Amino acid sequence: QQPVQSPQAVILREGEDAVINCSSSKALYSVHWYRQKHGEAPVFLMILLKGGEQKGHEKISASFNEKKQQSSLYLTASQLSYSGTYFCGTGSGNTGKLIFGQGTTLQVKP
Amino acid sequence: NAGVTQTPKFQVLKTGQSMTLQCAQDMNHEYMSWYRQDPGMGLRLIHYSVGAGITDQGEVPNGYNVSRSTTEDFPLRLLSAAPSQTSVYFCASSYSVLGHRANYGYTFGSGTRLTVV
Numbered sequence: 001q002q003p004v005q006s007p008q009a010v011i012l013r014e015g016e017d018a019v020i021n022c023s024s025s026k027a028l029y030s031v032h033w034y035r036q037k038h039g040e041a042p043v044f045l046m047i048l049l050k051g052g053e054q055k056g057h058e059k060i061s062a063s064f065n066e067k068k069q070q071s072s073l074y075l076t077a078s079q080l081s082y083s084g085t086y087f088c089g090t091g092s093g094n095t096g097k098l099i100f101g102q103g104t105t106l107q108v109k110p
Numbered sequence: 111n112a113g114v115t116q117t118p119k120f121q122v123l124k125t126g127q128s129m130t131l132q133c134a135q136d137m138n139h140e141y142m143s144w145y146r147q148d149p150g151m152g153l154r155l156i157h158y159s160v161g162a163g164i165t166d167q168g169e170v171p172n173g174y175n176v177s178r179s180t181t182e183d184f185p186l187r188l189l190s191a192a193p194s195q196t197s198v199y200f201c202a203s204s205y206s207v208l209g210h211r212a213n214y215g216y217t218f219g220s221g222t223r224l225t226v227v
Contacts, residue, residue, distance in 0.1 A: 002152070002169070032215050041200060042153070044215030087152060089216075096141035096160045096206065098216065099169065102152040 001025050003090045005101035012078050012108050020073040020104045022088030031064050031071040032089040032098060035082075042087060045073075075106070083108045112136050116201050116219035123191040123226045131186040131222050133201030140206040142184040143168070143216070144176065146197040153200065159184055160206065191226045198223050 003024040010018050022031065030049050034042040048064035048071060060082075064071045075082055085105050089098040117132045135142065143158040155168030157176040165176050173195060175187040184203075188195060202216040 034215070041218035041220055042216075044217065047215050089153075095166075096143065096158050096204070097155065097166070097168065098143065098158075099155055100145070100153040102150070 002099055003088055003101040005086075005088055005104050007104060008102070009105045010107070012106065014080060014108055014110055015077050018075045018078060018106060020075075020086050020088075020106075022071045022073070022090070022101055024069045024090050026069070026090070026092055028064075028066060028069050028071075028090050028092065030091040031062075032091070033062055033071075033073050034087045034089065034100075035084045036087065036103075037084045078106075078108045080108050080110065082106060114201055114203055114217050114219035116199075116222050118222060119220065121222060121224050123188070123224065125191060125193060125226060127191050129188050129191065131188075131199055131201075131224075133184045133186065133219060134182050135184075135203040135217070136182065137203065137217065138181060139203035139217075140181070141204040141216070142178065143202050144174070144184070144186045145200045145202065146170065146195075147200060147221075148197050156186065156199075188224075193226045196224060196226045 003022050006021045032047050033045040036042040059076045062073045085103045087100045087103050089100045114135045140161050144156040145153040154170050159165045159178040162181050199222045201219040204216040205214045
């Protein structure tokens with residue numbers, strides 16, 4: 001079952017914050033976050049393995065609520081380089097099987 | 111260290127033709143997967159593998175075959191191409207999560223843009 005991302009699209013001004021949510025109807029073992037620029041391959045941002053774990057990558061951080069089967073990606077003080085499509089991927093065990101959401105398009109304007 | 115290499119980058123096929131998309135990685139990753147990406151559909155898992163000799167079906171496996179005889183290679187075969195298989199195909203690889211328990215996600219190849227006419 002494909003995880004559901006919200007919102008589908010976000011438009012920001014430089015310096016503004018954004019939150020992208022990812023929810024699943026299945027129990028989760030891990031949540032991955034990736035960013036894809038137009039015409040390029042997705043690039044790994046971070047992985048979360050434990051309930052309630054939070055990680056950061058520069059000004060991008062994420063949380064994972066295992067009980068609620070949800071993860072959120074936080075982008076603070078957004079930069080033009082943050083523009084792209086963000087995907088969450090959910091894993092249900094140590095199987096290598098990673099199912100992606102439909103993506104959230106983020107556009108940062110000057 | 112080339113990462114994940116996909117060939118070809120572009121391909122046009124006629125309906126009914128067969129072909130193999132190649133994928134090779136030089137990072138000694140256990141996991142390898144194939145995804146297709148269509149506008150508005152995100153990345154959909156076709157097949158995946160947890161190691162040499164072990165493969166399993168993903169979300170959209172029909173019309174595709176895979177095999178993994180070595181750790182490095184994971185080719186995707188289209189048996190009889192159909193216009194519905196027009197898409198961008200990505201191969202990806204990763205360390206197994208339990209084996210390394212680190213911040214390792216999937217590394218993606220640059221993709222193959224396939225058009226079936």
